[in-house]
Amino acid sequence: MTRLLPLITAIAVLTLLLLPVVLPWSQFIITIAIAKGFAALGVALLLRGGLISIGHAMYFAIGAYVTAFMMKSDMLGDLALLLLGSTLVATLVGLIVGSFLVRFRAIFFAMLNLAVSMVLFALFSKLYGLTGGTDGMRVSVPAIFGNVLDKAAFDGVLYYVCIALLVIVGFLVRAYFKSPLGYGLKAIHTNEVRLEYLGVSAYSITLIAYTISAALAGLGGAMAALSIGHVLPEYAYWTESGHLVLTAVLGGIGGVAGPFIGSVFLEAVHTFAVDFAADAWNMILGATLLLVIFFVPRGLFGLFEGKPAKRASADEETGDTPNTAIEGGAK
Amino acid sequence: MLNSILPLLVDGLANAALIFFVAVGLTLVFSVLRILNVAHGSFYSIGAYGAASLGLWLVSVGANPWLSYPALLVSAALVAALFGPTIERLLVRWTYGKGEAIQILVTFGLFLILEDLQRMVFGVQSLYQDTPMTLLGVTMVGGVVYLNYQILLIVLALIVLIGLRLLIKRTRMGRLLAAVVADREVSEAMGINTDRIFMLAFSIGVFLAALGGALATPTTGVAPGLGAETMVLAFAVAAIGGLGQIEGAAIAAVIVATAKVLAVYFVPALDSVAPYLVMLAVLMVRPQGLFGVAETRRV
Amino acid sequence: MSQPVLRAEGLELAFFGVKAADGIDLEIREGEFLAIIGSNGSGKTTFLNMCTGYLSPTAGTVYLGEKPITGMAPRRIARLGIARAFQIPQLFTDQTLLENVMLAIASRRGIWEGLKPLNRSVYVEEALELLALFGLERHAETITGTLPEGLRKLADITLALALNPKLLLLDEPTSGVSAIERFSLMEKLMAALRSRQMTALFVEHDMEVVRRYADRVVVWDAGKIIAEGNPAQVLKDPKVVERVVGVV
Numbered sequence: 001m002t003r004l005l006p007l008i009t010a011i012a013v014l015t016l017l018l019l020p021v022v023l024p025w026s027q028f029i030i031t032i033a034i035a036k037g038f039a040a041l042g043v044a045l046l047l048r049g050g051l052i053s054i055g056h057a058m059y060f061a062i063g064a065y066v067t068a069f070m071m072k073s074d075m076l077g078d079l080a081l082l083l084l085g086s087t088l089v090a091t092l093v094g095l096i097v098g099s100f101l102v103r104f105r106a107i108f109f110a111m112l113n114l115a116v117s118m119v120l121f122a123l124f125s126k127l128y129g130l131t132g133g134t135d136g137m138r139v140s141v142p143a144i145f146g147n148v149l150d151k152a153a154f155d156g157v158l159y160y161v162c163i164a165l166l167v168i169v170g171f172l173v174r175a176y177f178k179s180p181l182g183y184g185l186k187a188i189h190t191n192e193v194r195l196e197y198l199g200v201s202a203y204s205i206t207l208i209a210y211t212i213s214a215a216l217a218g219l220g221g222a223m224a225a226l227s228i229g230h231v232l233p234e235y236a237y238w239t240e241s242g243h244l245v246l247t248a249v250l251g252g253i254g255g256v257a258g259p260f261i262g263s264v265f266l267e268a269v270h271t272f273a274v275d276f277a278a279d280a281w282n283m284i285l286g287a288t289l290l291l292v293i294f295f296v297p298r299g300l301f302g303l304f305e306g307k308p309a310k311r312a313s314a315d316e317e318t319g320d321t322p323n324t325a326i327e328g329g330a331k
Numbered sequence: 332m333l334n335s336i337l338p339l340l341v342d343g344l345a346n347a348a349l350i351f352f353v354a355v356g357l358t359l360v361f362s363v364l365r366i367l368n369v370a371h372g373s374f375y376s377i378g379a380y381g382a383a384s385l386g387l388w389l390v391s392v393g394a395n396p397w398l399s400y401p402a403l404l405v406s407a408a409l410v411a412a413l414f415g416p417t418i419e420r421l422l423v424r425w426t427y428g429k430g431e432a433i434q435i436l437v438t439f440g441l442f443l444i445l446e447d448l449q450r451m452v453f454g455v456q457s458l459y460q461d462t463p464m465t466l467l468g469v470t471m472v473g474g475v476v477y478l479n480y481q482i483l484l485i486v487l488a489l490i491v492l493i494g495l496r497l498l499i500k501r502t503r504m505g506r507l508l509a510a511v512v513a514d515r516e517v518s519e520a521m522g523i524n525t526d527r528i529f530m531l532a533f534s535i536g537v538f539l540a541a542l543g544g545a546l547a548t549p550t551t552g553v554a555p556g557l558g559a560e561t562m563v564l565a566f567a568v569a570a571i572g573g574l575g576q577i578e579g580a581a582i583a584a585v586i587v588a589t590a591k592v593l594a595v596y597f598v599p600a601l602d603s604v605a606p607y608l609v610m611l612a613v614l615m616v617r618p619q620g621l622f623g624v625a626e627t628r629r630v
Numbered sequence: 631m632s633q634p635v636l637r638a639e640g641l642e643l644a645f646f647g648v649k650a651a652d653g654i655d656l657e658i659r660e661g662e663f664l665a666i667i668g669s670n671g672s673g674k675t676t677f678l679n680m681c682t683g684y685l686s687p688t689a690g691t692v693y694l695g696e697k698p699i700t701g702m703a704p705r706r707i708a709r710l711g712i713a714r715a716f717q718i719p720q721l722f723t724d725q726t727l728l729e730n731v732m733l734a735i736a737s738r739r740g741i742w743e744g745l746k747p748l749n750r751s752v753y754v755e756e757a758l759e760l761l762a763l764f765g766l767e768r769h770a771e772t773i774t775g776t777l778p779e780g781l782r783k784l785a786d787i788t789l790a791l792a793l794n795p796k797l798l799l800l801d802e803p804t805s806g807v808s809a810i811e812r813f814s815l816m817e818k819l820m821a822a823l824r825s826r827q828m829t830a831l832f833v834e835h836d837m838e839v840v841r842r843y844a845d846r847v848v849v850w851d852a853g854k855i856i857a858e859g860n861p862a863q864v865l866k867d868p869k870v871v872e873r874v875v876g877v878v
Contacts, residue, residue, distance in 0.1 A: 175745040196703070196705045198793065
């Protein structure tokens with residue numbers, strides 16, 4: 001599998017590059033799927049450490065709103081600046097909020113994230129003068145290095161920028177997973193006591209992970225704001241955070257590709273579902289989630305991934321171990 | 332000042348009563364099953380839809396308006412009987428002892444399914460029945476009008492609180508519950524049918540949420556999104572009080588309601604932020620909640 | 631007589647009125663292999679917990695060399711050179727044995743190596759060498775959570791060794807290991823300690839292991855040290871026989 005990775009990645013990227021030429025309607029869907037995929041990747045990253053956040057949509061929303069605010073000023077409305085600025089703000093907020101929250105685990109971590117995100121949601125909806133309240137804010141078409149394009153042309157450029165970022169950021173996150181820090185993050189899930197006894201600060205490991213996850217979600221939010229052209233307080237609502245976790249688990253948290261596969265899959269199904277089963281979309285989603293959890297615990301990505309690392313052979317007495325990355329009892 | 336803040340306070344306490352019903356159900360389910368049920372808020376909205384539909388039907392057939400009160404109770408009981416045992420047995424049971432990520436995800440999946448189910452059955456129109464509210468009328472104190480129905484809600488919440496306490500302290504079932512909460516394995520070894528206890532506890536939780544929803548219909552009506560909204564508020568209250576703490580939920584409900592009232596009075600823009608700010612403040616200092624018990628790990 | 635590596639002075643700790651440490655004074659000398667014996671609940675593991683920062687004593691001080699380390703977090707003490715193997719193996723149960731050991735090596739060398747991959751050849755080589763100490767190489771690619779108890783115990787000791795500590799604390803290294811393999815495990819452990827010139831302290835229940843391998847033995851009872859000295863003599867002491875050896 002590892003040997004085939006460059007080939008598979010190349011084929012996937014090539015397909016994405018050509019898709020809008022063959023199927024023009026797919027361009028918007030895939031842009032949104034990549035945007036949400038980034039946020040889902042952030043959530044997946046935390047799940048590797050056994051941390052479940054039901055508030056991460058807030059960083060997606062922060063990325064989106066920062067883009068909207070920057071577009072309102074005259075100076076900052078350039079694509080590169082917008083993506084950079086939004087990601088940076090989300091990263092900073094992640095670092096600050098994270099410095100308080102990463103001391104907590106399990107259900108407390110989940111609930112604290114939820115609480116922060118609900119505060120943000122309420123602020124976005126209530127501070128009418130600043131955020132446009134529940135109407136949200138419009139995001140007009142930004143310039144690209146000073147060149148002003150029409151919406152259609154801009155969307156085309158944005159699509160390819162998103163794919164380029166997907167590849168670059170994807171490889172960076174993969175490198176992170178393979179580094180001691182990435183392995184340390186997985187170790188948070190299984191044995192924090194041992195990690196501390198190895199001289200590693202569990203706090204730093206989780207804070208780094210949390211900050212990266214906020215950055216990824218913020219980047220995704222900026223992309224979504226630019227593509228949709230509108231931002232809403234609902235971006236930060238807890239059900240959106242739930243959707244991000246769902247996307248991550250659906251795609252699989254074993255690698256970088258999983259959350260994006262989950263995201264593209266969901267956006268594609270959504271597009272078709274709107275036509276014939278608009279009222280049942282959430283139901284389809286919920287049922288899919290349950291089926292995946294019970295029958296494909298490693299997610300869709302796991303189907304392509306090949307067999308997992310070796311387990312002790314059957315004749316040896318075996319100890320207990322979590323079956324999947326997201327499983328494992330409370331400690 | 333008192334004359335302007337007292338009605339707000341009664342309003343707040345009535346709200347506290349409603350949110351208490353949901354939060355105490357959530358906390359009860361958590362203490363027995365060790366599961367944070369993300370779909371719990373949906374039972375509140377289903378209870379509300381059920382009660383509103385039943386109430387409106389009673390009006391349409393010209394039934395005695397006083398029947399609208401038992402109707403609230405009956406609809407909550409029906410929701411509990413319909414959803415409690417089946418969902419616990421078919422779905423929730425598979426997540427016992429698994430990580431909280433799985434539990435949250437499975438119940439989130441359930442939440443999504445229930446959301447659309449409500450949309451399909453009850454549509455997207457908001458439902459509203461005011462018979463139980465208007466029938467009880469109002470009380471005038473010092474030139475200020477109080478709704479008697481709100482007083483009734485507060486009294487009912489106190490009855491539920493005391494009832495739960497008695498149930499747990501004084502009945503055989505309560506002792507079985509306490510035994511299961513204290514040590515699941517030992518209880519099983521002692522021959523307690525934990526499967527039945529779990530199903531019962533989950534169903535009581537559903538009933539309490541549905542009861543909260545049913546009692547809310549005369550005051551607020553019910554529309555899509557109510558379940559999701561109630562869910563987070565119930566989370567906040569249960570977490571502030573300490574997950575698994577029944578009295579904690581009651582006190583937290585009052586704290587949250589008071590915070591909201593104060594916010595409405597002083598900083599109206601912040602009224603919906605207040606519960607979560609309180610939640611953050613409490614959890615940062617005491618992650619186990621005001622009345623929760625911290626657990627430590629031994630090596 | 632050589633320098634003490636670790637020195638405990640007047641350690642006290644009580645849980646709900648039960649004294650788990652009641653004025654413990656103890657020195658571990660450089661290069662020594664010190665055994666602690668005592669009945670269950672006499673406070674042996676509590677002593678290890680206090681030396682490694684997992685618990686703080688209510689009174690008294692622990693010195694590493696000349697440096698007081700009481701009240702420090704376990705990770706700081708680990709970085710100062712005390713490693714610990716646990717009675718119940720503490721492993722990263724969803725990663726392979728090789729990954730476990732490489733993570734330990736990475737922690738020793740500084741985990742902040744940016745985005746350089748963990749499975750670099752230097753790490754792999756060192757990890758395989760360490761695994762070879764207890765003959766664990768053939769399990770390198772096995773998820774540690776699925777290993778049998780005895781092997782997990784060895785893996786746990788390997789993680790502690792990977793830190794290359796000045797002082798190694800072993801909490802019942804031979805528990806969970808079958809009686810037949812006990813002495814071969816101890817031989818391998820002793821060889822590893824000697825070749826690395828490591829000082830070690832071990833809590834032990836098997837008196838035969840203590841007799842054969844310990845340079846010195848300390849006897850614990852109800853949070854107090856009741857005897858200390860050469861194993862051959864101490865294990866014959868009637869008080870020790872009555873309180874500890876007899877009940878094991």
